[in-house]
Amino acid sequence: MPTDESASAFSAEPPPASSTKKRTRRRMTGKERREQLLDIGRTLFAERGFEGTSVEEIAHKAGVSKPVVYEHFGGKEGLYAVVVDREMRRLLDMVTGALTGGHPRELLEQAAFALLDYIEQYTDGFRILVRDSPVAQSTGTFASLISDIATQVEDILGREFKSRGFDPKLSPLYAQALVGMVALTGQWWLNVRKPKKAEVAAHLVNLAWHGLDGLEQKPRLIGHRRS
Amino acid sequence: MPTDESASAFSAEPPPASSTKKRTRRRMTGKERREQLLDIGRTLFAERGFEGTSVEEIAHKAGVSKPVVYEHFGGKEGLYAVVVDREMRRLLDMVTGALTGGHPRELLEQAAFALLDYIEQYTDGFRILVRDSPVAQSTGTFASLISDIATQVEDILGREFKSRGFDPKLSPLYAQALVGMVALTGQWWLNVRKPKKAEVAAHLVNLAWHGLDGLEQKPRLIGHRRS
DNA sequence: TGCCATACTTACGACGCCGTAGGTTACGGA
DNA sequence: TCCGTAACCTACGGCGTCGTAAGTATGGCA
The missing domain is CATH 1.10.357 (Tetracycline Repressor; domain 2)
Structure with a gap:
């Protein structure tokens, strides 16, 4: 059931680590990450509203840390603006x-x-x-x-x-x-x-x-x- | 321009203190205060949304402190529920x-x-x-x-x-x-x-x-x- | 092979906000 | 005039969040 376009090609969570060695997480290009964050942001904004959504949550769902979001959009408002x-x-x-x-x-x-x-x-x-x-x-x-x-x-x-x-x-x-x-x-x-x-x-x-x-x-x- | 019914009969702020003696603030009955808080809450929820409105702000606009709100409605959700x-x-x-x-x-x-x-x-x-x-x-x-x-x-x-x-x-x-x-x-x-x-x-x-x-x-x- | 730009991290400061514990003042009735 | 009740306050604990400073890994390219 394709509810929304979801360009994210990778699982957000790091792979379940089949081996003991800590599987190094996939690194995205700026553009990829940007699109992924937009997708996730859209989803979260839709279900929790702007104020109800935290940057931390967006970052977490993308399997990434907060500053990445700030790097790309300068903050929550920036991301929201682009989504809208x-x-x-x-x-x-x-x-x-x-x-x-x-x-x-x-x-x-x-x-x-x-x-x-x-x-x-x-x-x-x-x-x-x-x-x-x-x-x-x-x-x-x-x-x-x-x-x-x-x-x-x-x-x-x-x-x-x-x-x-x-x-x-x-x-x-x-x-x-x-x-x-x-x-x-x-x-x-x-x-x-x-x-x-x-x-x-x-x-x-x-x-x-x-x-x-x-x-x-x-x-x-x-x-x-x-x- | 009567935009909304506003039953609040008193100014929210304490009177400008014409004399040096600290003018003792008007005390409301429970019912009065309740209605006033509902009015203020409605206004604020309308313009900032639920998450964007803080209990502190509601209390402040009513010229009263936070616990009063909790006394009457048990919290933000309670007040919101009654308003809705x-x-x-x-x-x-x-x-x-x-x-x-x-x-x-x-x-x-x-x-x-x-x-x-x-x-x-x-x-x-x-x-x-x-x-x-x-x-x-x-x-x-x-x-x-x-x-x-x-x-x-x-x-x-x-x-x-x-x-x-x-x-x-x-x-x-x-x-x-x-x-x-x-x-x-x-x-x-x-x-x-x-x-x-x-x-x-x-x-x-x-x-x-x-x-x-x-x-x-x-x-x-x-x-x-x-x- | 080694460099270095780019992607990403951990760690933190500051702030606002929720909700509560416990004390204080006004007011109306006996 | 005194007293109890209802209205109200100050002060805090704790948490989540924003946003930033400063450092680390990765991987493509010379």
């Missing part, structure tokens, strides 16, 4: 990359599906993005990074709105609403895993597109590409 | 209390409006509910308390679904989607305050009811009671 930055990039890339197709409904489908994809593939990253950043007011005054993501999606809606004769000033509102819909449902789905992802996506699009009034019984995705 | 419990009660009361009217669309309107109301009136409480709980897996495996709230709303949807011939197994999904929609939008709205609350509610209901396809240009609330 990468996840935001990734999510944004996935969402915008999925926005193919001209029909607005197709766009909606792709976006929703991409977000669910991200949530499934990079669960830890998603958990971090949903939490509050420690250095609040960094980007502005947004409470959650996800809310921030939504603002980057709103221009897509804005264009659509304009072409339909709606007030484009409302696009941020609707963007937040749509993202919130998918995000919270995704969060819930992570713990239930009951309907399959594609089915969840179909229902979400069904709701977003037709509304409660025109709800269909057995919704199907139209422009569905990847599994 | 009260906020969940409050939100739930407001939402369920607003569910009057028979037409499903009216129900939706009332609920959405109530949630926005709560967000506006008890901002700090909302911020706490949106964050993760420190003792995760306490209620189950839910990441956010809001998600938990949604599950308590789903049976309303469930009934409606059954009467419409939809699969009631899907009501949790749609409940999460609807709550997520309002919650994230509310969070965003807290920092923008651009359209008025009633207008936001109208648009949200518009989206939830008609969907993107049947969007109306100037939505109006129907069963709108209080301001």
Whole structure:
């Protein structure tokens, strides 16, 4: 069950020492170690939050001592910043990359599906993005990074709105609403895993597109590409 | 600007000592102090999170020393638990209390409006509910308390679904989607305050009811009671 | 083979925070 | 006016954590 990308190619703990001789621990290149620390940090931040995670623990899980972390990132905040930055990039890339197709409904489908994809593939990253950043007011005054993501999606809606004769000033509102819909449902789905992802996506699009009034019984995705 | 209810009737700091004689500090009854600590705790937890808040700081802001907090709540977790419990009660009361009217669309309107109301009136409480709980897996495996709230709303949807011939197994999904929609939008709205609350509610209901396809240009609330 | 940059360590100082032991003050009633 | 109870305080022990100073091993390359 591939929960999260884990590039760490080696066991974090030193090998069980089959021989009496103390097996000299594998030495990584700077880059390798850096990536490994990022992976571990992401995992820990996701499950304990920023303040709840200690540098010592990160270092320990990497089978390494504290100063190594300081060497690479200058501290906890540094590491966290890089983790968050990468996840935001990734999510944004996935969402915008999925926005193919001209029909607005197709766009909606792709976006929703991409977000669910991200949530499934990079669960830890998603958990971090949903939490509050420690250095609040960094980007502005947004409470959650996800809310921030939504603002980057709103221009897509804005264009659509304009072409339909709606007030484009409302696009941020609707963007937040749509993202919130998918995000919270995704969060819930992570713990239930009951309907399959594609089915969840179909229902979400069904709701977003037709509304409660025109709800269909057995919704199907139209422009569905990847599994 | 009444951001949050703040029952604290006295300044937290001791009076600036106008005379040379050390002005003896006001003494509260147990109940008063308890409420005051809850207020302060709510505020601090909202802005710094659970782990980021220290008992010392809470006590200090109350113009009191640490052991007082321990006397009343037995520790940080105790205080936090009470704060969370009260906020969940409050939100739930407001939402369920607003569910009057028979037409499903009216129900939706009332609920959405109530949630926005709560967000506006008890901002700090909302911020706490949106964050993760420190003792995760306490209620189950839910990441956010809001998600938990949604599950308590789903049976309303469930009934409606059954009467419409939809699969009631899907009501949790749609409940999460609807709550997520309002919650994230509310969070965003807290920092923008651009359209008025009633207008936001109208648009949200518009989206939830008609969907993107049947969007109306100037939505109006129907069963709108209080301001 | 020997050098040396780079990866990594042990050890420590300082600080903040949790939680408690035990003493002190105010206040209301007899 | 005295006394008991409820509200509150000072002072500490202990722990975990951050971040740094200074030294050690490793392995590629001349």
